[in-house]
Amino acid sequence: MGELLVEKHAEYIITVEKRKDDFESVVMEHLRLNGAYWGLTTLDIMGKLGAVEQDEVISWVMQCQHESGGFGGNIGHDPHLLYTLSAIQVLALFDKLHVLDIDKVSNYIAGLQNEDGSFSGDVWGEVDTRFSYISILSLALLHRLDKIDVGKAVKYIISCKNVDGGFGCTPGAESHAGQIFCCVAALAITGSLHHVDKDLLGWWLCERQVKSGGLNGRPEKLPDVCYSWWVLSSLIMIDRVHWIDKGKLVQFILDCQDKENGGISDRPDDAVDVFHTYFGVAGLSLLEYPGIKPIDPAYALPVDVVNRVMLGR
Amino acid sequence: MSKKTRGDIIPLLHKTKIRPNSPSLGDCKVKKMFATTDEKIREYFDIRDQIPFVEPIHDSLLENLSNYLKFGGDSILRLKGSSNLLENSYAYVEKSLRGVIDDAWLYHKSVKFDTDFMELMTSLTSPVEYFSDRAKLGRHISFHTSSKREYCCAHTRKKIFYWDDDDHMLYKAKSSIELPPAAIQMDSDEESRTRIPFKERPDWADVKPVPQDDGPCPVVPIAYTEDFSETMDYFRAIYLANERSPRSLQLTAEAIQLNPGNYTVWQFRRVVLEALAVDLHEELKFVDRIAGDNSKNYQIWHHRRWLAEKLGANAVTNELEFTKKIFSQDAKNYHAWSHRQWVLQALGGWEDELAYCQQLLEDDIYNNSAWNQRYFVVTRSPLLGGLAAMRESEVNYTVQAIRASPENESPWRYLRGLYKNDTQSLVEDSQAASILLDVLTSKNSHVHALSLLLDLLCHGFEPSQELRSAIDVLTPQSCSPDLALTKRISSILEHADPTRVKYWNWRKSTTPVQSAQCQNTDRLANFSMQ
Numbered sequence: 137m138g139e140l141l142v143e144k145h146a147e148y149i150i151t152v153e154k155r156k157d158d159f160e161s162v163v164m165e166h167l168r169l170n171g172a173y174w175g176l177t178t179l180d181i182m183g184k185l186g187a188v189e190q191d192e193v194i195s196w197v198m199q200c201q202h203e204s205g206g207f208g209g210n211i212g213h214d215p216h217l218l219y220t221l222s223a224i225q226v227l228a229l230f231d232k233l234h235v236l237d238i239d240k241v242s243n244y245i246a247g248l249q250n251e252d253g254s255f256s257g258d259v260w261g262e263v264d265t266r267f268s269y270i271s272i273l274s275l276a277l278l279h280r281l282d283k284i285d286v287g288k289a290v291k292y293i294i295s296c297k298n299v300d301g302g303f304g305c306t307p308g309a310e311s312h313a314g315q316i317f318c319c320v321a322a323l324a325i326t327g328s329l330h331h332v333d334k335d336l337l338g339w340w341l342c343e344r345q346v347k348s349g350g351l352n353g354r355p356e357k358l359p360d361v362c363y364s365w366w367v368l369s370s371l372i373m374i375d376r377v378h379w380i381d382k383g384k385l386v387q388f389i390l391d392c393q394d395k396e397n398g399g400i401s402d403r404p405d406d407a408v409d410v411f412h413t414y415f416g417v418a419g420l421s422l423l424e425y426p427g428i429k430p431i432d433p434a435y436a437l438p439v440d441v442v443n444r445v446m447l448g449r
Numbered sequence: 450m451s452k453k454t455r456g457d458i459i460p461l462l463h464k465t466k467i468r469p470n471s472p473s474l475g476d477c478k479v480k481k482m483f484a485t486t487d488e489k490i491r492e493y494f495d496i497r498d499q500i501p502f503v504e505p506i507h508d509s510l511l512e513n514l515s516n517y518l519k520f521g522g523d524s525i526l527r528l529k530g531s532s533n534l535l536e537n538s539y540a541y542v543e544k545s546l547r548g549v550i551d552d553a554w555l556y557h558k559s560v561k562f563d564t565d566f567m568e569l570m571t572s573l574t575s576p577v578e579y580f581s582d583r584a585k586l587g588r589h590i591s592f593h594t595s596s597k598r599e600y601c602c603a604h605t606r607k608k609i610f611y612w613d614d615d616d617h618m619l620y621k622a623k624s625s626i627e628l629p630p631a632a633i634q635m636d637s638d639e640e641s642r643t644r645i646p647f648k649e650r651p652d653w654a655d656v657k658p659v660p661q662d663d664g665p666c667p668v669v670p671i672a673y674t675e676d677f678s679e680t681m682d683y684f685r686a687i688y689l690a691n692e693r694s695p696r697s698l699q700l701t702a703e704a705i706q707l708n709p710g711n712y713t714v715w716q717f718r719r720v721v722l723e724a725l726a727v728d729l730h731e732e733l734k735f736v737d738r739i740a741g742d743n744s745k746n747y748q749i750w751h752h753r754r755w756l757a758e759k760l761g762a763n764a765v766t767n768e769l770e771f772t773k774k775i776f777s778q779d780a781k782n783y784h785a786w787s788h789r790q791w792v793l794q795a796l797g798g799w800e801d802e803l804a805y806c807q808q809l810l811e812d813d814i815y816n817n818s819a820w821n822q823r824y825f826v827v828t829r830s831p832l833l834g835g836l837a838a839m840r841e842s843e844v845n846y847t848v849q850a851i852r853a854s855p856e857n858e859s860p861w862r863y864l865r866g867l868y869k870n871d872t873q874s875l876v877e878d879s880q881a882a883s884i885l886l887d888v889l890t891s892k893n894s895h896v897h898a899l900s901l902l903l904d905l906l907c908h909g910f911e912p913s914q915e916l917r918s919a920i921d922v923l924t925p926q927s928c929s930p931d932l933a934l935t936k937r938i939s940s941i942l943e944h945a946d947p948t949r950v951k952y953w954n955w956r957k958s959t960t961p962v963q964s965a966q967c968q969n970t971d972r973l974a975n976f977s978m979q
Contacts, residue, residue, distance in 0.1 A: 299824070300866070310818050354817055379952040381948050
């Protein structure tokens, strides 16, 4: 039985951000704000956020903001909901939401709601339940949910529900654990969980656990550490997490650690990355692994941060 | 960037792949390696009993799989966007991996396992060919020796870079080795020519490149590779100038080829396409080329949809064929399914869709995406008359699929879906009762059959004597025979599926002793919500 190598993971996250001439950093350049959210949230859960120069981060995040109010994935990139949420989450981690022009950001988000209640990711109009979640979470964190038609937003999400109890990206699309997380979390934040068939969905979600203890995201797919987050958080939100074998899942995640250089991969012995490091550590947090902070399954932020932002404490 | 070695996978040497000067292995040892590798494959992919790996595996497949694993697992295939089918489809695996086998690699991994990197490079007869083949598959690969030093290599179209574990660039292939003509010819148009830097191109002389602004103290400083950096500097210049010109179009093509994930470049490309009124059929061809290696990239699908919207009904055949091509490599590609559903609903083309689902399910009956698409067609096609009209034939089909592989969760869920809002008809369906009996008296997995039976009993289903006897046979000895049928079924499930023992335990606790009414949340009735 291994243990979570907190020091190594913290070191990995900090060094990966400083890496130069790296193929991955080049292709990741346009989504660096997502990377910052994954890395910084992981550090915070592990109690290591102090290792980061927060003024630099905040100054950079703010330079990613576009005149429309939305954020791009990096300086000079077009705004998109994906990065707007990451920006808000990173600022929330540092208790710096007040540096935002909250009305401007929330108007940008609200402007992307469509007539049927769905959300587009940006001005180009791609629709997906991921964007419903992002909008709802962003506006909740900004205390501006009143800017959108929540009823319609909920109705659209429910129209994406399938006969197996899960949710897809659009009406009729296959149930997928990532989409289920988005839909269930959006319903949780808006107080609409009564629309979920909890027992039916709970069964589908716990069927995602495979022999190795890991979770997959759809039937007959490979297990992947990222589903430790998508599946687990959904199970917690619908109060069915006790239906899976938590001990085996903890072991699966720990087996995906790079014990020499830190970081967590999708499956044992694969290459590590910041994305999977976040989902592994966040998954362990949901599993109440000792020594790390609890994370909120719907807000995807440490519970103390959510309490501070939402409840002012 | 770091990539751990699969130290526990014994390097497999197929005799025909061994170089003349490498030590050969006896048959006996080879067989042992086959066995070990086979075991690893099973464990790694969590291939459950239903997957036909129990059958003797012919050597070529095993060889392929072994190579695949040795290669560092599925990352190469994943980059290709296609690891998913590995579990189920021999044909697919063979197709995907043919060409991945490489003596140089085998040679390196086995014979020169501890050699220094540069020594390896000199030992390869054609390193560039070797790496460019890899690159065509995944654009970026990594590899390593088992000694102290680890090396990675990335291929950005024209150059191959190697780093040691401290990220010091060791070697730039382009500076010493030119790509062989064969490799160049296999590339497509723009990318086929040796890249001339923008600063040396006469038609770009008037543009002042704009370097990436990382702010005064970059949080995440990134030093870009040369080509990438120069291209992006020129991109920023035309983007900021909002220059909607043919050369801008060309530049976005180059930038996209360097990094198809960069959404800002795609968006600007659409602006330019609109301004120049370009023939969008040509643009489709461009996307086809990019999509080959990047079928899981959101931007490509978004762009494709924008094009199809513009082209309207003319795009139907093309888009359906395009997604088919993607499914031939990765039958569960979520983006492609989403695109296909949009095409059908927005532009039409439903005529052959049920037959296509049928074909995909013949290829792989475990393909949940194809089952989902089948449900989509049956419930939404304007040509089929809806669920009510289709139910009987669909139940027939589903029951056959269950009979063929009772451990497959997809058809069981599909069967329930066919009776959405009409649980009573499922309870009364003789085919359902018959398939339950067949499965429960077979040696196959009983979990899904028992689960459905439990639900049906909650809705007043009256089991036949044979069905009761089948349950009697399956009931563990520790269970009192006097216990109610529903409780016994739950006990069997607790034993049969220990991973979810708590779920089944909960089912047991909420299942009534008498079968007439179910306190359980209406699992079946709740199919109504879609």
